[in-house]
Amino acid sequence: MIDTLPPGLLLIAGGLLVPLLRGRVRAALLLLLPVVTLWWIWHLPEGAPVAGQYFGYDLVPVRVDALSRLFATVFSFMAFAGGLFAMRQARTVELAAAFAYAGSALGAVFAGDLLTLFVFWELMAVTSAMVIWSAGTQGAYAAGMRYVVVHLLGGVVLMAGVIAYVKTTGDAGFNVLDHPGAARWLILAGFLVNAGAPPLSAWVADAYPEGSPSGTVFLSAFTTKTAVYALIRGFPGEQALLFFGLYMAVYGIIYALLENDMRRILSYSIVNQVGFMVTAVGIGTPLALNGAAAHAFAHIIYKGLLLMSAGSVFYQTGNRKCTDLGGLFQSMPVTTICGTIGALAISAFPLTSGFVTKSMINLSAANQHLMLVWFILVAASAGVFLHAGIKFPWFVFFQKDSGLRPPDPPANMRWAMYLFSFLCIGLGVYPAPLYRILPYPVDFVPYTASHLVSQTQLLLFAGLAFFVMLPMMQRTLTVTLDFDWFYRRLGPALVRGGVVVWDGVQSGITRGAVGLYRGAVGWLERHHGLEGTFSRTWPTGSMVVWVAVLLTAYLLLEFLGVT
Amino acid sequence: MNGTHWLVRPKTIRWIWRIFIAVLALTVLAQLGVHIHPHFEVDAWFAFYAVYGFGTCVIMIVGAKLLGVVLKRKDTYYDD
Numbered sequence: 001m002i003d004t005l006p007p008g009l010l011l012i013a014g015g016l017l018v019p020l021l022r023g024r025v026r027a028a029l030l031l032l033l034p035v036v037t038l039w040w041i042w043h044l045p046e047g048a049p050v051a052g053q054y055f056g057y058d059l060v061p062v063r064v065d066a067l068s069r070l071f072a073t074v075f076s077f078m079a080f081a082g083g084l085f086a087m088r089q090a091r092t093v094e095l096a097a098a099f100a101y102a103g104s105a106l107g108a109v110f111a112g113d114l115l116t117l118f119v120f121w122e123l124m125a126v127t128s129a130m131v132i133w134s135a136g137t138q139g140a141y142a143a144g145m146r147y148v149v150v151h152l153l154g155g156v157v158l159m160a161g162v163i164a165y166v167k168t169t170g171d172a173g174f175n176v177l178d179h180p181g182a183a184r185w186l187i188l189a190g191f192l193v194n195a196g197a198p199p200l201s202a203w204v205a206d207a208y209p210e211g212s213p214s215g216t217v218f219l220s221a222f223t224t225k226t227a228v229y230a231l232i233r234g235f236p237g238e239q240a241l242l243f244f245g246l247y248m249a250v251y252g253i254i255y256a257l258l259e260n261d262m263r264r265i266l267s268y269s270i271v272n273q274v275g276f277m278v279t280a281v282g283i284g285t286p287l288a289l290n291g292a293a294a295h296a297f298a299h300i301i302y303k304g305l306l307l308m309s310a311g312s313v314f315y316q317t318g319n320r321k322c323t324d325l326g327g328l329f330q331s332m333p334v335t336t337i338c339g340t341i342g343a344l345a346i347s348a349f350p351l352t353s354g355f356v357t358k359s360m361i362n363l364s365a366a367n368q369h370l371m372l373v374w375f376i377l378v379a380a381s382a383g384v385f386l387h388a389g390i391k392f393p394w395f396v397f398f399q400k401d402s403g404l405r406p407p408d409p410p411a412n413m414r415w416a417m418y419l420f421s422f423l424c425i426g427l428g429v430y431p432a433p434l435y436r437i438l439p440y441p442v443d444f445v446p447y448t449a450s451h452l453v454s455q456t457q458l459l460l461f462a463g464l465a466f467f468v469m470l471p472m473m474q475r476t477l478t479v480t481l482d483f484d485w486f487y488r489r490l491g492p493a494l495v496r497g498g499v500v501v502w503d504g505v506q507s508g509i510t511r512g513a514v515g516l517y518r519g520a521v522g523w524l525e526r527h528h529g530l531e532g533t534f535s536r537t538w539p540t541g542s543m544v545v546w547v548a549v550l551l552t553a554y555l556l557l558e559f560l561g562v563t
Numbered sequence: 564m565n566g567t568h569w570l571v572r573p574k575t576i577r578w579i580w581r582i583f584i585a586v587l588a589l590t591v592l593a594q595l596g597v598h599i600h601p602h603f604e605v606d607a608w609f610a611f612y613a614v615y616g617f618g619t620c621v622i623m624i625v626g627a628k629l630l631g632v633v634l635k636r637k638d639t640y641y642d643d
Contacts, residue, residue: 250623253623257623329568329570374603378615382615386624401571448600450599450600453590457594458613459616460587461617462620464587472624478635478636479640480634
């Protein structure tokens, strides 16, 4: 029984308990739940026991293997650090929703059948929207609405795919989905919506930055990485993913370069990083899939760290725009150093987690002789340093002095940043424990002289490009139009235009009908009205005249002898 | 707290630039001693990663700038 009980339910139940508790008890619960969950995950036996049936299809709520355990492990890390970061500052509803969200993500990665997967998938959409809304601003409300619409749309596509796939194959198991047909493409599309793939990529940078300082930290971790997990599980080696992944990697850089809001910069960079992982799934070799999984693991930690440091700045200053920030290193040293460690890790500098994970992806492209893919990935690696590695810390903590002198954030927020900074460097210096829990055996050595020289050369010259081109990088008070323009501007405009046209048509029809009616009534009135030709009263006198005329005519005819 | 922080004084910044350029040179010169394992011939060329990293970044910045001409709007664009 305990083997088929999803560990994610513990976090969901714990999240529901949060509103009932206060103070130290609540803090203890928030820290204890992820630890117990982690213990639980690592004490589950490997396998996929059937728990029951649903319309004759086997339900496998808990499938334990290296891949699901890896993602569940890093999700538990994130729940712990996120809980620590948020526990004293976030609103109750946010903490409850965030833990339920983390639990749903755990449920999704342990799901051994498509039906269970779908249930947790939808639960994630709802709970994550609540995390956005709990920021309590008008902007968060609107962005959360758009977020929900996009994700429910993705959910409907996924559901259609799942039903059709299960029906045609007669098997609900969530394994490699290689049965050809439309159902397979629908499932892939459903997964890609959550990964932030084009054309709907805009939801990431639209919704995530609207969360509270801690809400965005939770949001960055689960939805997109659960999608990466689902792609690794269901679509390894799917060639179409190469296109989607490379597009995302480049899109993230270009939009982040144009962006002014620091948390939106980091959101675009989520799409960029997930692009690397999606590309790796498209390559599909064991090295590539290991790279995708390992990079997702490292990414959750350094992206969480980056958004914690951005969240600390937001919490302390109330500002999110680069144009309002700068010079904060003088009064926020801890936030600056931790943010910079996150920035170095995302850039894959030697001795950080990104260095030991992203290189697996790039190498796997080279090993398959995918020359174009490799060249784009290397250019995108340089671009990561440009848009996230330097741009974020430079414009927030250095550049011109904004005159703001806020102190570092409260202790629990600082400790969460220490913890993730430690992990970013720890995994980079000693990657062996991570390599041991990857889905395939690892035969990869990150620290070679060749790799060290090539990577530092690439990154430092990307840095040189940043400072040489700095005049072109100055921040402006702008947003950049994205696909969301279609549903935020064009759609409403079309509806408004349609309403205007319809109003015109309607009033035209009304006016025409009234005109026609009036015309008909007028005509009738003219001919049959009181003074009309056909309804005039004829005086008796004129009748007598006419009778006299007739009689006279008869008389005349008689005299003339006609008859 | 009087005056500017030592890290942002022009003198310090000049030194940071000098050290940065020295490190840049060092990463390229390191190739004299370290053979970079090539995947596709060109990537073993001398200073390939330096040129490629710098070049692609310049292209991305200029490309973003050009795209920005078409796609950038005031940040109050969606507020109404």
